[in-house]
Amino acid sequence: MATKFDAIVVGAGPSGNAAAYTLAKSGLKVLQIERGEYPGSKNVQGAILYSDALEKIIPDFREDAPLERHIIEQRLWVLDDESFIGSHYRSDSFNKPPYNRYTIIRAQFDKWFSQKVQQAGALLICETTVSDLLMDGDRVVGVQTDRLGGSVYADVVILADGVNSILARKAGFRPELRPGDVALAVKEIHFLPQEVVESRFNISGDAGVVIEMVGKITKGMMGTGFLYTNKESLTIGVGCMLSDFKKQKCSPNQLLEDMKAHPSIRPLMEGGEMKEYAAHLIPEGGYNAIPKIYGDGWMIVGDAGMFVNAAHREGSNLAMTSGRLAAETVIELAAAKKAFTTKNLALYRNKLDASFVMKDLKKYRNMPQIFHRNPQFFTTYPELLNKAAHTMLTVDGVDKKTKEKQVRNSFKQKRSLFGLMGDAYKMWRAFE
Amino acid sequence: MSNAKIEEKLFQNRYRVDAGRPHIGIKNADICADECRTQQCTVCCPAGCYTLEGNGRVVLITDGCLECGTCRVICEDYRNINWEYPRGGYGILFKFG
Numbered sequence: 001m002a003t004k005f006d007a008i009v010v011g012a013g014p015s016g017n018a019a020a021y022t023l024a025k026s027g028l029k030v031l032q033i034e035r036g037e038y039p040g041s042k043n044v045q046g047a048i049l050y051s052d053a054l055e056k057i058i059p060d061f062r063e064d065a066p067l068e069r070h071i072i073e074q075r076l077w078v079l080d081d082e083s084f085i086g087s088h089y090r091s092d093s094f095n096k097p098p099y100n101r102y103t104i105i106r107a108q109f110d111k112w113f114s115q116k117v118q119q120a121g122a123l124l125i126c127e128t129t130v131s132d133l134l135m136d137g138d139r140v141v142g143v144q145t146d147r148l149g150g151s152v153y154a155d156v157v158i159l160a161d162g163v164n165s166i167l168a169r170k171a172g173f174r175p176e177l178r179p180g181d182v183a184l185a186v187k188e189i190h191f192l193p194q195e196v197v198e199s200r201f202n203i204s205g206d207a208g209v210v211i212e213m214v215g216k217i218t219k220g221m222m223g224t225g226f227l228y229t230n231k232e233s234l235t236i237g238v239g240c241m242l243s244d245f246k247k248q249k250c251s252p253n254q255l256l257e258d259m260k261a262h263p264s265i266r267p268l269m270e271g272g273e274m275k276e277y278a279a280h281l282i283p284e285g286g287y288n289a290i291p292k293i294y295g296d297g298w299m300i301v302g303d304a305g306m307f308v309n310a311a312h313r314e315g316s317n318l319a320m321t322s323g324r325l326a327a328e329t330v331i332e333l334a335a336a337k338k339a340f341t342t343k344n345l346a347l348y349r350n351k352l353d354a355s356f357v358m359k360d361l362k363k364y365r366n367m368p369q370i371f372h373r374n375p376q377f378f379t380t381y382p383e384l385l386n387k388a389a390h391t392m393l394t395v396d397g398v399d400k401k402t403k404e405k406q407v408r409n410s411f412k413q414k415r416s417l418f419g420l421m422g423d424a425y426k427m428w429r430a431f432e
Numbered sequence: 433m434s435n436a437k438i439e440e441k442l443f444q445n446r447y448r449v450d451a452g453r454p455h456i457g458i459k460n461a462d463i464c465a466d467e468c469r470t471q472q473c474t475v476c477c478p479a480g481c482y483t484l485e486g487n488g489r490v491v492l493i494t495d496g497c498l499e500c501g502t503c504r505v506i507c508e509d510y511r512n513i514n515w516e517y518p519r520g521g522y523g524i525l526f527k528f529g
Contacts, residue, residue, distance in 0.1 A: 114466065233528075249475045281501050
């Protein structure tokens with residue numbers, strides 16, 4: 001293929017599709033290369049779609065996007081081995097359009113997004129793995145694939161090839177991932193009749209519920225669990241820092257099995273038919289783990305750039321936004337007849353810095369280290385909170401003042417007064 | 433978790449196996465057997481692709497691989513894994529993702 005493109009986008013996930021769509025829509029000649037059988041077939045997510053990031057790319061996406069349920073209720077559960085203590089927030093205002101977020105099934109959603117990309121005029125080639133970047137000195141000039149029988153050239157290459165980004169690593173743009181920079185998540189999808197999902201979670205129509213979980217389910221590792229309602233299925237999963245899996249020699253599959261067997265979770269899953277088991281790394285190293293994201297003839301978007309806000313369980317919206325901003329950078333430079341040099345592509349970094357992507361990542365830059373060094377937030381506190389609830393709610397002839405004292409003492413015993421104060425400070429530092 | 437139980441789960445997944453062309457390989461099997469004390473790949477791989485044999489050797493079968501990257505990232509002391517994506521169109525094909 002001798003044709004030269006204005007831009008090549010590697011990967012057809014949220015960031016790649018956002019970039020390719022924005023570029024193609026502006027009239028640029030775009031080639032997008034995807035290694036899966038179809039866009040989505042290699043992609044794994046919880047999955048929650050936040051409307052705002054997609055709205056800025058495809059304002060009327062709600063008309064035909066495959067959305068499962070809009071979320072009207074968020075539950076946060078803190079679990080110990082036998083119980084959970086938690087909060088539920090449910091609001092009818094979340095049940096009025098335009099909806100703020102949805103559960104989605106990525107294989108279907110990515111396929112839809114990709115159709116929009118192709119309608120906008122980009123050329124998509126699937127079942128093709130990019131093996132190398134083509135360099136002219138330090139400048140990226142194209143890609144080498146395993147399928148097209150050779151090389152394809154472009155003025156700029158956008159790497160949207162996901163958390164493992166072999167291309168960026170091979171080219172020396174970023175170092176190998178460290179186990180402390182990524183979380184490993186495993187998940188399953190269980191199918192149930194629609195009416196069972198709705199009665200079990202007290203919902204109707206297209207409304208849905210999400211449950212986020214912390215506590216003993218992660219066996220002391222830094223991580224969270226989740227359970228999301230789709231139209232006629234539930235996704236359940238758990239993710240922890242890979243460094244913790246490594247340290248504890250913990251089987252991720254067993255972790256998920258134990259979580260599903262929890263007495264508060266099992267009844268919600270009862271009778272479901274498991275149809276897929278998936279695993280994925282999530283770049284949760286935060287701001288300090290972000291590599292160089294642009295250079296001569298290239299930019300990195302999405303998970304490959306480590307754009308995930310672990311504190312708020314956000315990733316795909318950061319991915320789409322970074323993809324869009326990279327594309328807008330290309331469009332602006334092309335219009336000004338400027339070359340895609342390192343100096344000129346700094347505009348991409350500026351745009352990211354000015355957006356919520358970098359602002360949020362910067363805000364939570366201390367969080368990964370703080371939680372990492374303080375596993376008590378994932379073990380001791382969930383246990384103490386559950387025991388406190390149990391003590392206060394058990395009616396057994398002991399007076400309430402004595403019970404309060406028991407609860408206070410249990411906290412002091414486990415963490416000491418200074419420990420408690422220190423933990424409060426650390427919690428504040430993590431979220432400040 | 434026994435590998436048999438993981439296999440039951442993986443059976444639900446859709447794969448197109450690139451027969452005879454595994455995308456991941458152990459560079460030097462002697463390092464796994466003789467030098468690596470922890471052999472975490474045999475525990476942390478979510479698809480149970482790495483098994484520890486009775487003689488202390490680690491055997492890798494990539495057919496059930498979920499392409500997550502865990503094995504490559506945790507092998508940080510020895511960097512003893514060659515890890516590539518499968519050829520285009522091969523490997524795990526998520527129905528839901």
